[in-house]
Amino acid sequence: MIVLGVNGFSRVSEFFSERLGATGINKHYLLGHDAAAALLIDGRLVAAVEEERLNREKKTTDFPTHAIDWCLAEAGITYDDVDLFAFPWNWTPQVLDEIRDGIRASPLPPAAKTDLMGDMADLFAQVVSHEAMLADFAARTGHRPDPARVRFVPHHLAHATTGYYLAGLKDAAFLVSDGRAERFSTLTGEIRDGRITVFDDTVTGAQHSMGTLFSAITRFLGFVPNNDEYKVMGLAGYAAPPKPNPFVTDLLTLHDDSRYSFTEPLRTNDLHSHDALFEEYFGPFEDTLAYTSRVAAAAQEMLNVATAHQVRHLEKTSDLDRLLFEGGVALNCLNNTPLFEGSRFEDMQVSFGASDTGITIGAAAHAWLHHPDTAPADIRTAASTPVTPYLGPSYDEPAIEAALAGFTDRVVVSRLDDDEVVEQVAKLLTEKVVIGWFEGRVEHGPRALGHRSILANPGFTDIKDIINTRVKHREPFRPFAPLVLEEQAPEIFEMGRKTNSPYMTFVFPVRDAYKDRIPGAVHVDGTSRIQTLTDEGTPRLTALLRRFIELTGTPCLINTSFNVAGEPIVCTPTDALNCFMGTEIDYLILGNHLIAKR
Template sequence: MSEFFSERLGATGINKHYLLGHDAAAALLIDGRLVAAVEEERLNREKKTTDFPVNAIDWCLKEAGITYDDVDLFAFPWNWSAQVLEETLDAIRASSAPQDTKTGLMADMSDLYDQVVSPEAILADFEARTGHRPDPAKVRFVPHHLAHATTGYYLAGMKDAAFLVSDGRAERFSTLTGEIRDGRITVFEDTVTGAHYSMGTLFSSITRFLGFVPNNDEYKVMGLAGYATPPTPNPFLDNLLRLHGDGRYSFTKPLQTDNLHSHDALFEEYFGPFEDTLEYTSRVAAAAQQMLNVATAHQVGHLEKRTDLNRLLFEGGVALNCLNNTPLFEGSRFEDMQVSFGASDTGITIGAAAHAWLNHPDTAPADIRAAASEPVTPYLGPAYDEAAIEEALQAFTGRVVVSRLDDDELIEQVAKLLTKKVVIGWFEGRIEHGPRALGHRSILANPGFTDIKDIINTRVKHREPFRPFAPLVLEEQAPKIFDMGRKTSSPYMTFVFPVRDEYRDRIPGAVHVDGTSRIQTLTDEATPRLTALLRRFTELTDTPCLINTSFNVAGEPIVCTPTDALNCFMSTEIDYLILGNHVIAKTDRVTD
């Protein structure tokens, strides 16, 4: 897939994630229970890989102790039917592009269908990479946005809910709304928005315009938005975005979905020639953020009039814009709003599998109730036992000093280390699923030091200095420290809240320039060791949070194996590494 996009559609370099085919992953459900899920990037070590997820599939099967022959259904989170191809070609024919451009693009889309995305091409690729050809009767192609919606529904406990799905683009669409009742999806067809009016793609175009990687670095634009207030008037709102009475929106200038630069001239008309300065980029980012907030609030405002349900699921890449999520929920009548840990394309394999299971004739209501009664954890990927850790450590003999402690000793020692200005790599259990580090492959630090953010950004993560860090907080203490409004928890870092005034000076390393934090709430049930560590750290310091950022450096996936963790530890200025029950320091850093 990556070869086709790079050779035929120019998706190379900074633009390599812009088109279809990023975030490859696999997931496995057994009797409706999610037993395994992992992104391919964690295993092949290529961030946001476009490659076929053969390693992820193999690991899921091995984890469950089964083979391809044991699988009852194979679900794919795309449905590029022949009808979708014809509708795509019709849209190109009707466009105002020059005829030679249309002819070339139609040829590319036809070849893309035949060689990459058609059901026949997908199954042929599956067989070539795995050696297994699924029985067509066992195959389900789930439309991309329905996979997103089902991901949210399944991970939220399969309770009836309204949904908003918004991302860059799927087969032909970018956003839609609807309901899920008893596992059955109803799409409000008049809210479906095509790819030419994609808020996700427009935000990616702005990301590219500001010098970042589209479909990858949108969170940098979110970070920049905190450094400015939206301009008044906001040219995105006044000149580009149009809101319609049916809950949809459009742009006065439609996107050219094959040209990421189609709006660059417009952006410079609005904001002046591009300047690589914080003042310029933050002003554009703040304006873009306000536009996204207004567009999604318009959709939700219409949705709440269309449904009598009180829960809202927000899924798709746009749902990872956590700056938007809190005001979106607070401005709605919905009693709860969930954004899952699988909201981006990493999670749609879960949704496709759940969709196939929910719609299988042998799935009974009692089966759904039984599966829904078991909470789903994000810790779904590979774990490594003591033997695997010790084997990995052998390769670093002489370069590290290792102490093995029991659980209580480990918590006590790490909590004491964190009272100092140190950075710690924390590695335990099964790797988390999704784009956020949720405490199993994390870098931890004390937010009480004003310069700890700069230390981590420059010495460890090797990333831009304006980037903020998220705090861990005990769920029962979170409303005291953060103004959470109607939310009581945020376990997946999908909401941003203002830090209460009396705590801003106590956790400066975890407070963004605009006075907010993207928090992860902890409970003893979900993360017992990490929660115990935070409790003990708080007892020692009276600081109620820990900084948590992903255990990786810029441009690399989150570490998966003990060897990955050791390599990252040795190549950065992380002070200590916790591998399971091992506390590890670098030999050249150890002093008497």
């Protein structure tokens, strides 16, 4: 059985721009962000790529034409070969009626209610209804799927299934939290034998969305919502939350049924509805590190308190010992470690596709799991097949050489074999240099997981500033993540009950004995967001790290995404060469080519 998962809308950006002014710093109200496609064949994930990697528009909401074309070409199939088309949204007329009922019951003025209900009706008819989505698919691909072969998967169930599938299809409790789905922002439940049970009393409406509130705080601090929340996480390390914290004591209310609410609900028709409240709590906005870090630390504590409250209730409701945390809020890695350590769960997984980048995987997996032709034996086979995040396009030697032909007058190229790549790069990294690392298939999701990375030696105290200013062109307070061998990680970091962190979704304190040895990878609060490496998962990168350790005694390498601020992670060899030439990256590894500038 072949299942194609699709996320993205042709007109959603235009619609929200026209109706809510959702452009630039206000873009977080868009649906379909992180547009992507994914392909399952007989339960095996064979291809997945985000549209932004191909159309070069970061966080694109556009219909994923390029991503779909690549997935089908990678598998050597056409639309006619696809058995099921899965969409990670299920906007039904009932959903629209419930949204309208919520607007009618809101405290908005009558004219504002009328306008907002009209906007929601138009959004439904023009963009997100089943018919609108199928019409969009047909207009952009030339193929209209048979409705009998289409599955519309509720957004949060797609998130939950993403975590379930990528964690090996093992029974688990789950928490999903993001900005909003069709109507809700967060819920809990469990998955047993592929069947999802939602604990209905834990469902929280969009007007009390922790994801949207955190995005509103991101905007208030001068960053782009639904894109720059990680900057707020970075800022939080520079201050302690105020005592008392008004976000916790005045804004957040915890309920006995695991839900939480805000004393002042969010208003989706007012992008700045809480700005005055933030200034009431913290004083007039100041573009200073002292002010912004204090607000960020307060917001971080609020998020931690809210999700811990949900997990405490989930521990009582489910007797399963594994926890899946999915949705955009799950990318808040500062929260994940204390969330797990404070729980009774024996394991907690946050997938590489936890945000909307992964919901095409979840939608496809949900459609496959719930198809009558999917047998238990098929599920067992899929569960025994390891899933890698390296799911996107790769480029062979002819493709790399063709790209290099366009740069011959600007670069010097050395062709190396595999062992020479490891040896040469390890020796280069003993110095204060920055290296672009490009190999294999593009990783899936927002983290740089070692195939499209920028590497450096964390032993230099000023290496973070060098990368931030000369390469990434971004704020100086931003930290960098270290690569570490999985077997050595507990010696260097206080990992508690975690034994690995392959997707940079957990943050750990650096042990005192190592802080001075890897200063470039230690944040101001003494922590690091680590990626653990194994020989099986990333053989050449792991070999490079082992050789680097032999040469230097430094147990980690800095790893950050191969891009500059405002651009997607590079995908093609030409993308990599353009980024290399447009920054002060010293060397580029492109497959087996070592490249320097003339």
